[in-house]
Amino acid sequence: MLQQLFNALALGGVYALVALGLTLVYGVMRVPNFAHGGLYMLGAYLTYAALTGLKVGYVPALILSALGVALLAALMERVIFHPLRNAPHVHPMIAAIGVLFFLEALISHPKVFGPDFKQITEPLPGIVNLGGVTLTWQRLLIIAASVLVMLGLNYFLKRTLTGATIEAMSQNREGARLVGINTNRVGMLTFAISGALAAVAASLIAPINAVTPSMGEVMNLKVFAIIILGGMGSVPGAIVGAFLLAFTEVFGGFYISLDFADVIGFAMLVVVLALRPQGLFRKGT
Amino acid sequence: MLEIRDLTVRYGAFTALHALNLSVQRGEIVVLLGANGAGKSTLFRTLSGLQRPAGGSATWNGTSLTTGRPELNVASGVAQCPEGRLLFPELSVEKNLRLGAFVHRRDPAGTARELERAYDLFPALIEKRHAPAGSLSGGQQQMVAIARALMARPQLLLLDEPSLGLAPLVVEQVFSAVQRVNETGVTVLLAEQNAFAALSIAHRGYVLEGGRLTLEGTQQDLMTDDRVRSAYLGV
Ligand SMILES: Nc1ncnc2c1ncn2[C@@H]1O[C@H](COP(=O)(O)OP(=O)(O)O)[C@@H](O)[C@H]1O
């Protein structure tokens, strides 16, 4: 029981990091970034590459991966979302799906990583005993790291002027331009942050799950469900939605059937949206 | 001074401003009268760099305002309090004001000083400083919008229909604040449909109709002009 609680917390932390990036980008660009799962997948592979190719430690590998994906996400904003900013919304959406499939095909290519799954070994193997509950060091690391990253993000958004420009732009884009905020720069910065968050999340969970080219698609489905659930563009909504989905999956899988874990998660989504179509945290605008 | 020469702005095939010529001298309050759809907001959006003109020029003290980069316009001393206010509704009043000083982010001491001045100008905002801007009354939101524009320390303040939807008493407060701002040396260009209140604080004015200037004159000229009296003063 308590065991499941920790599993749910770890899973929720990972979902939250990925969903936060997606919701921030949606808030600023008003366009869902369907390539987000691709960035997540790439984050896991970059960490794997740094561990095996550069032979650096786990933490430096995670940081390198976050930086690499951040850079790539900012580039993606420049070459895809920025040029299409005045086009109908389907255009950037389709372009983003294209990026997702491109990244997947690129990674699966035999000369790159190939279609087979890769394994990242746990940086801290073994288990801990917390008052009778045993859990792996990796799960504890995931929980601690995701909480730390979320606190850092919250500090950045609420307490720094640069963070405030992201919130300002998502609340009123024209207003932001009128006070002299360079919205191009904020757009790139937001993409970079979302990429880094996705890479950190992927690198945290990679030692538990296998690294595969299709891991991004699965995560995409889940984080879109989460931010629709929480309210598109809402930061607290993304966090609450992430833990709600993780708890439903873990406890649903535990009490009902593991095979149904995903089904139960989406059933919850349908129920919540039937009751609150705008999502949990979205104000009726 | 603000110098607008042959300024033409189009939305697709529709011409919203036809080769406009207009100037505002340093220290003036100039009112731009015009009915709904006359092109007032189009002019203001162009002067803030949000809208690119199809032709002509607009300069403030010689600096071009039509480069399409709003942040440069703010940095060269032109700030706008836009129609509809465009506040950041979920951020606190104070954060809205601090963001107004974004172009002065390397001068926190100056921003702190301006913040004090903003609260001096609109004391009603002091007790609301931590409230989300969107939770305030219409009049208080208008004060936040004006104060946010002032935080950029403008030399030229563009005010687009600040009296829209406000009770007469609040309009009076807002306009007297504008007058006090002008007395500190800030040049003001004010767009209004509510001509009487606006004309009472203005030095000069223009009348804009269908994207063309049809009349210009001093406060006295316009107050006594029959066309203005019937169209905008409701006399
Ligand atoms: N984004 C736009 N696209 C097309 N036409 C517009 C746009 N904005 C304004 N217009 C048109 O330009 C004209 C002037 O509008 P506007 O500048 O808002 O006038 P005002 O502020 O004086 O009410 C109106 O006819 C309006 O319909």
Ligand SMILES: [Mg+2]
């Ligand atoms: Mg208007």
